[in-house]
Structures are given as C-alpha cells and as structure tokens.
Amino acid sequence: MGEVEKTFISGLREKLVEDRVIDESQLEPDFAKEIVKHGGKDVMTCLQCGNCTGVCPISLKIDYKTRSIIKFCQFGLKKFTLETRWVCATCYRCYEHCPADINPAEVMIALRHIAIKEGVIPPFIKMAASNLLKYGQSVKPDPEIERVRRELELVDMPSRDKEYAKVVREINLLVRSTGYDKLIGIESEVKT
C-alpha cells in the first residue's frame, strides 16, 4: 500500500493546515443551516464514505479532503473552511459519485458565498467584476488580440461600439441593485 504522493504547492499547505486544536468556542452550531440557506444541501446527511475525496482532482494534489471539509461543516468549524473553499475546481465529480446525493460541489459554492460575506474575497473576483463593469465582459480586452481580429476581418469587439455604453450602464445598474459592488468592495467603480 502506498499513500498517493502529493505535490505541495508552496505556501498553500501552511494556510490549509492551520492550528487545528478545537475548542467549543470555535464551533458554530448552525453552520449546516447557514450552508442550506446559501444553496447547499444538508451536510448532516453525509455518510462520510470518502468517495468525494477519492474522485476529487484537488484532493490528490494538496492537503485538502472534500470529505474533511464536509466534516468540518458538520462540526460547525467555519474557520477551517475559509481558505480551502477557493481551491475547488467545481468539476462536479464528487456530485456524480456521492451516494448520499449531497452535491459537495454546491456545498463548496455555498461556502464561498459565506466566505464573501465574511470578507474573505480573493483578488481575482474583484478583478473580474471590475472588468465586467467596465467592458461588459470579465476578460479585459487585449490590443494585440484586437489587431488580430482586424486581420481576420472579424467584427470589432462590441465594447468598442458607442452603443455598447448602454449595455454597460444596464450591467452597472443590475450589479448595484443587489449590492454586489459593496459586497466585494468595488463600489467606487460602479457608474451611475
């Protein structure tokens, strides 16, 4: 028998393997309910069979176990899931194999929502959201690519079009309506 060899990604291990001494003050009894509120299924019905860990591509690489995350959720160990939730590739393999039909991937997404509310916001979220607010797309236009587009005689990017300003206005309005700009801290970039 051999344990699967892992490539530890620099810095990440330390973040994930935090000080894991648990006392009761760290437990949030209604954490499972909070997850349900954010669109996850009831983690309390998990059988802890470990199938999700086995099929998870990320679990094979780093010290991260889908089953353990679900276990932390059952305990109410919110703190332990703060960083780990952003490494899920949402490949939904765990969902396909889960005999208890928990859909761990959606639980991870619910955890992300909770993390955002707690203020743990990875920079790429802000970046993509600002791109969307500026260009109507979450990828920033690249002048070099736009040159290629012209070479290929493709239509110009709509964002170059003056009429597209209306679209950007609409998007800004929608984003403001849910308070998303404030939620992730990019309110200064929203146009009115």
Add this chain to the structure above:
Amino acid sequence: MSSPEPLEERAPEGPKTPPAKDSMTPRIGVFVCHCGSNIAGTVDVSKVREAAEKVPGVVVAKENKYTCSDLGQEEIIKAVKENDVNRVVVAACSPRMHEPTFRSCIQEAGLNPYMLQMVNVREQCSWVHSKEKDRATEKAVDLVRMGIAKAEKLVPLEAREVPVEQSSLVIGGGVAGIQAALDLAQMGFKVFVVESEPSIGGRMAQLDKTFPTGDCAICILAPKMVELARHPNITLLSYSEVEDVSGFIGNYSVKVRRKARYVVEDKCVGCGVCADACPVKVDNKFDMGFGKRKAIYVPFPQAVPLKYTIDKDNCIHFKTGKCKACLKACANEAIDHEMEDEMVELKVGTIICATGFDIYVPMKRGVYKYWEYQNVITGLELERLLNASGPTGGHLIRPSDGESPKRVAFIQCVGSRNKKIGNDYCSRVCCMYSMKNAQIIKEHEPDTEIAVYYNDIRAFGKGFEELYHRVREEYGIEFIRGRPAKLSEDSETNSITIRAEETLLNKITEREFDLIVLSTGLQPSEGSKRIGKILSLSLSPDGFFQEAHPKLRPVDTAVDGIYLAGCAQGPKDIPDSVAQAKAAAASAASIMAGKKVKIEPLTASINEELCIGCGLCVEMCPYGAPEIVETDNGTKAKVVEALCHGCGTCVAACPQKAITANQFTDEQIASEIVSALGGMEGTNGKARKPAKKAEEA
C-alpha cells in the same frame, strides 16, 4: 347451572339482528374516546360530549378513557341496551384499526354491525392540531356533528359469505416458495408451484455456503426441493409462467403457460445421455457465465425436477434443422422437438407471491469497471467460483489468467444505499456474504490477503456480529472504511489498483489487488414486474412489492388472498425469507381453513331501472368488478360484489346516477355536508349554536 346470560344471547331465532329495531326513528348513542392523552390532551372531550348530547336524535353520549378496551366496549353495549339505541357514533381514532372492533361490539349489543359511524378525532384532529386546543375542540365538535348527521341516514347491511377453494398457488420456487408450499401441503391443502426456470431452488441453489454458520447451501436446500417434488399435495409446474389471474379471494382462476421444454417430463429419467451427445456448448447462466453447459441441459446436478430441457435459442436443430443428436441418444424416446407451449388453468383460493430478486448489475463505464476489467466480479459470481459443484470445482481463480489470487478486495454497497442510482435501501445481505466468502477464501488459501472496503458494517442478525469479529480477529481480514473512487488495471498483470480515501486514517491510498469482488446488492427480479401487474400488486418506493402494513401485516398485500414471501417484498437473508414464507403459508391457510370468507357489503350496487348499460363503470373500475349483462330489460351493468372494493370510482363516473356505494350514499354524504355547513336543512339546524357555546365557555 352456568350463567344464564349467554344463553339468552344465543337464543334469538331467525335473523340475528332484528331489522325493525334499526330502522325505527333514530336513537343515537355517541361515544367519545380520550385515547389516553392522545385525544384528551388536545381536545376538550367533555365539551365534545356535551355538544353531542344536545344534538336532536342523540339519546345518550358518553366519554371513555379507552373506548376500544373491554371496559369501553362493555359500556357501549350497556348504553345501547339501556337506552334502546339503534345507531352508534364512536369518535376516536382512524376506522382502519378499530372499525371492525366496534362493529362486532354493537353486533353483540344486538344491532346490525353496519349501524356504526366512526369519527376520526385523533389523526384528523388532535394529532394535527396539537398547538391549537380551542380550535381543535371546535373541529372535533363539528366532526362529531357530521358523524351524527350521517348516522341518522345509516341503513342495515348484511355481509355475504363465499366458499373458499381449498388450494393455493405459489409463484416462484426459491427457498421462500418451497417453504410456503411445503407448509401448506403439510396442512392438507393442495398447492401448485409455478417456477419459470427448468428447476426450482432459486438463488439459494447458486450459493456456496450460508452465513453466519457456514452450512452448505445446496446441502440444506436439496432435501426440501426433493420433498416438494414428492409431496402428494404439491403439483410442481417448472419451466412455466403465470399468464393471467382473475377472480377474487377464495376463487382465483389462474392461467399458466407451460413452456415447451422439448423433453417429455414423464419419459425423461435424467440420465444425461442426451447432453453427452449434444454438440453445442454455451455459457451456463446458473454459473453466472463462468462454466459451460450443453444446449440440452439441467442447470445443476441437484436440479428438481431432474428433467432435461432444450435451450431453443442455441439448439442446432431449431436453427438449421440438421441435428438430432439428442433424439438419437435418448433410449426412452423422451425428446420431442415438435412440442408446443401448453396452457393450464388452475382454480385456487389463495396466492403466495415469492418471485425473489435479481442481483444488481453494475453500470457500463462506471467507476467499478465491471464490464471493462475481467478481474472485477460480483458477489454471486464469486459464490459460483467458490462452489464445489461450480465451474472450477470450488477452486478460486482470477478470470483473466486462471491463477489463484493472492490479494482480494471486496467493495461493499455496490448498487445499494446509493441515492444517485435510485437504490436508497440497504440490501441487508452484502456485508455478511462478503465476510462469509472472505472466510472461505482464507480457509482455502490461508496466505491470501483480503481487504473489505466498506461504509458501515451491518451485522444485525443472530450470530452476525460474532462472524464479523471472527473474520477480523481469527482470519486477519482487513476492513477499510472508505468508498473506492477509482479502479485502474495494470495492462500486463491484469492486477487492479484501488484508489480510495481511507476515512479512518484520513489518507488517500492506492492498493493493488489480484481480484476485486463487488458486493452487489439485491433488486426486484425482472419477472416480478410482470407478475405484479397480473396480480395488481402495488410497489413500495424501492421497487419491491408493498406489504399491506409494514409492521402488523408484513406478509399480506392490499389484494385480499394474496400474500408475499421472501425477497419479492424486500431484501432478506435466508432465515428471514423462510420465516416470512411460513407466515405467508399460515395466513393463506387461515383463510382456507375457514372454508368460507366474508365479503364486506360496502360495495357498489346498481339501480337497474336507471342503468342504460353504457359500460363506463366497466371502463373506470380498477378492480374489474362491474360487468355488462343482458337482462330481460335490456343491457345492464352488474357488480360482482366479491371484486368490488367500494372505492366509489364508478359512482362518480355514472352519467345516470344509477350506482350507489353502500354506506356512502349521496343522501348520507349530503347530510354530513349540510351538517358541516351549519345545518341548512332542518333536522339539526340548531347544532351550530351549542358548538359555538362550547368554544366560548
């Protein structure tokens, strides 16, 4: 000088229940039950009683702690006699349980048993409104008032009795079917056993040893099979299918197709010369495809009946018409290639459905690679490979190279406890058969390493937990908690690596094995769906047949006179199957021993004058009760009472309003409704006020 009272009760001559007494002006007795605190904890029973007392027509109203107790029943009898009551309202629980109790109670008091109206103030009131006591009381008063209104309109009914055929049909010849048939035959009833395979024995005949004791399966089953074949009261119809069932409890008629086996059963002595001569070799289904058999065959040496059968699909004669090797070889002239299917008609009083289970078949391209890797086999395939009369003579081999495997892994819960594939249930036998097989492998080859990948071990039966400890401690079998995520094959050695999270170690591991056994679960057999339709049995969510009550009527079905035995009702081990078979036999016998069966009079009846013979009722009825008959007054519908369940579908459908459901007549229901709306129609118009008062008080 015994007590004179009972004598007096037996005395009346002619009809037991004088009709005159029933149809007189309504004199109603109301009995409200506390049901301990079940009702009284929420509903103010005294207020309900007081309200009932004030309703015109009510001559006596009482409350009891437990109306269904002997004491409560005696009180009803006493009150009926003392007050000359002719209609009884009992406000208590659901009629499902105690309606029969109170019917016989008022019959004892001298009333027609159908002059009873039950009002459900428990399930439909106190239990669901436990948080709103005042309003629950108000509702109970209303419900009782409605019951009283209906009771006024009740008419006496008489139950009919029909004779019961003294024979039984057992569908399926596995261990459950065999046991049920033997028990019934022993009690003196005639039994027909229909088995679709050429031999009885079922799945148990395929097993090697049984858990937890390690008895050889066929060694304990074969004597029963032989006893069944020899029993003078049992007719065995092997290689046959039930095609159609009609009739009702006590009087079922059954059509059975005897499939042509192309061998005359009376002439075949089972010598096997024909099989020696047969040139065709095909996979043996009985050995799960591992061994070979001929196109003329008995599935296994201990088969009962020991009669050969020609497998038409593989026989050269049926394909090209060129071979008659078996015909030439048989000295008894038993072979008949011209044989045709034969229909047999049977008359039986009861039916026992023991159609068994199929093994779950792992999906194609699934995680466990059953269809891709040769060295992944199922639990039942392992049974055949371990069986001394199996294809390898009991020597365990790897299918890929015939070598003896040194590292074996069992994977539990394949096809069970998995919501993703819709099999939510536990198959109940896989944990134990894996341990038993692991033990046998260790006994054959002590140097084999065995690991069992499991989620939870379910060792719940007698001697099961002990086996679990024995295989762990004495046989050194490793139990790994975790559900394997990936199997990959080494293309050279055909060994298989399992990747799984070992949840107790919190580690993802990869281990290599020579042979993987999938502990596949049980699912309803393919044939049982067809039988279920023929018998109009309902299925529970897991796909197995639904019993009438999960606790109190575990072998009955919703159809009177049809009983369940064995895995047809749900996954079971052998002792449970046998126990259920015995229970089913006893239930069937209790009907047949009575010689006659009572048919409830709560059926539909047709007013011939109004009926136009349109046949809509025949179309609508789920039980096939109405039929169209020619009478002197033209084409009319007629209800076969024994088939009618009194569901009322035809009543609602009839365009002529020619059909009446007894005890649910339009008049009776209308009076209930009127009363519920506060009595717009005279008789109990004042009833609303006392109810209001009860609430205010």
Add this chain to the structure above:
Amino acid sequence: MSQYAYFFGCIIPNRYPGIEYAVRWVCGSDGFNLDVEDIKEFSCCPVPGIFYSSDKNTWLLLAARNLTLAQNERREILTVCNGCLTSLLKATEYLTDPKNLGKVNRVLSQIGRKYTGIPRKTEGRRRIMEPVKVRHYVDLMINDVGLESIAEHAKRPLKNIRAAVHYGCHYLRPTENQTIDDPNDPVNIDKIVETCGATSVEYEDRLDCCGAGGGVRSHVVDLANSLTEDKCRNIADAGADCIVTGCPFCLLQFDNAQKSFTKEGIPVMHVSQFQALAMGIDPISLGFDTHHVSAHSFLRKLRGT
C-alpha cells in the same frame, strides 16, 4: 422560426479570435449555412466560477438579462464555451421557479426588460412558455447538423491526425442539467473528430478536469497547472498530435499551463477549429499565432511533410 444567436462569451473574442472565426466560418455560407445572428448587447454569461460562486442573485440577474435578449429575438443561444453553457442553462432552470422569476423581473423592469421564456404553443387563451434554449456548439453539430452532413463537408479529411479529446467538466456535469451526452462515456466530440477523418485516441483519465475551473486557475495557478500536467502526460503517452476540446477555458488552461512544465507542448484547439480544418479552411485564418503552444508540428503533419 429563426434559429440561433451566437454567444461567444469573454475568452474567445478577447483571447482566441481564431475560434470565433472558425465558428462563424463553419456555421456560415462556407460551411453549413445555418441561420445564426449576432446579438450585440450580450454581456458576460456571467462566468460561474466568479459570480455564481460569490453571489447567486447578481449571477442570476446578469444571466437573465442575456436570456431576455435571445428571448426577444426568439432565438436559441448557441454557446461555444462550457462555462457559458452551464451558467445560462442553470439560470433557465432557476427561472422556472416563480419566486426567482418574480424577484429577477422586478429588477429587470428597471432596465426595461422582462424574462418570460419563449411561447411554445397556445392552449385556448393561455400561452404555454418554455425556457430559452441554450445549446452547446457540439450539441448543435451532432443533433441539428448531423454527422452525415459533417462528413459531406469534410472535404479535406485529417487522415493522419491523432487527436486527444478533452470534454471539459461542465459539458458533462452536473448531470441534472446536462443531457447532451453520457456523462460516464461521452462520445459526441469523438464522433465529430472521427467524422473529420482523424483518429480519436483513448487516454487514461480522459474525463478528468483540466485544472482551471471554479477559480482555481485564478486563485492558485500552480495547483491548476499541476492538474494540467497530469492530463498532458497521459495525452502525450497516448501519442496524440493535438488536444481537441469544446471549451475555450480548458483550451486556455492547456495552452498557458504547458509552458510551465514542458518546452514543446501539445497544440490545443477548439473542436470548431478542428472541424474547419477538415472542411478546407486556410489554417492562417484560425489564429493559431495567438496560441502559446505552437501549432507548427501539427500543421506540418497535416500537410504530410
């Protein structure tokens, strides 16, 4: 009825214009001549790894806005990206819940829009609505165009090419939304590749993730690349000349990640680019020069030199 509306998303126009060219070419008059139009007002789908993961309300609003555009034109959305597919498809499902629909429409009304779905038929005076259809390019090719037609148009079969097909997670899963293909044994892209005359090679763990999804690439790029490395090793072991995928984000990951662990790299292309090649397009137009992994080796083999 008019048919489809292009939905290219963000990555294709801004990073891989060659894919856009290929799709337009294959669907246009040089190819199958389908009825597809541009809807200029489309925005980001929005990307599930960012918006669905951070705030479902915002995600649903932005997706619903895109859906109303297609709804007003009575067109099916033709996505070329697995991410757009899963995001928009999930949104149509969310919007079948009246509660979500009401909430979304209250906000959309501020920008003068309303999501209703497309009327399918009328029953009496009642119109039966169905959700806006969201289709994947591969789904369209297999079910609307058909393999026969693809074979007819493949004038220059890519006979000596061995392609490794990568489906991408959101083409297959979650199975409750995706019904285009068998999630355990997908075949559609393989069929297209084979119909184009090439060989689709079997390689180990072909259904595994590319590593990029769910924000992993943006969050911990080393981790994403390490997953891609495994995948590429298996693909190289199978002796493939190129990787063919239905998803531009997977393509981007394969294209960018390979330089972190190998010099040469296996060229990667979208299934539409692959198809266009078989249909005789000039490879110059496929914009391979915007790809990081050079397609030279592949194009040489294609020419047979």
